[in-house]
Amino acid sequence: EAAVTQSPRNKVAVTGGKVTLSCNQTNNHNNMYWYRQDTGHGLRLIHYSYGAGSTEKGDIPDGYKASRPSQENFSLILELATPSQTSVYFCASGGLGGGEQYFGPGTRLTVL
């Protein structure tokens, strides 16, 4: 039973449109993270959260917003999508102790 799920798994959006990527975790972890992975690269942190109601900027936050309405849910929002945001997006959850993170299956986003 997958503990971190993401929806949608695939998304095609138009330039200038709004995109919301959703993540749900059943690990009861306080921390959640959004990363993007571009071809041939490692993951880069966009936003993260310590718990419900909190969001923090990661290393590449420009053009993205995040929302953490509950312990289980963490969303990534692209208000005005651009082709440069075409990527694979991963959500992860992790405990307070900073141990390993558990990743969702990823969302492949294409912005045309």
Next chain:
Amino acid sequence: AQRVTQVQPTGSSQWGEEVTLDCSYETSEYFYRIFWYRQLFSGEMVFLIYQPSFDTQNQRSGRYSVVFQKSFKSISLVISASQPEDSGTYFCALSERWTGGLSGKLTFGEGTQVTVIS
């Protein structure tokens, strides 16, 4: 600023051989952790092992172990008795300042794609 480098973009081995993957990192922190993940061909990220900076003992987990050279800011992942199922992309990641409920956020290297030939 933290940075993680994996200079081997690809590697291959024969079934049963030992595989060593290298990673170097930059950090000004005293306390940190280095994680290793494998990305399957499906895209799934799987946690393998981690090394805390304050632990002088190299960590082991099943067929995975690390060789930690703290003074050189270098760490290697060793996979013993490699199998075709070990094929995938291996990422090294640095986590700083996890104490007191801080982020535990990860900085990843570029990854090393490994193919184990049967």
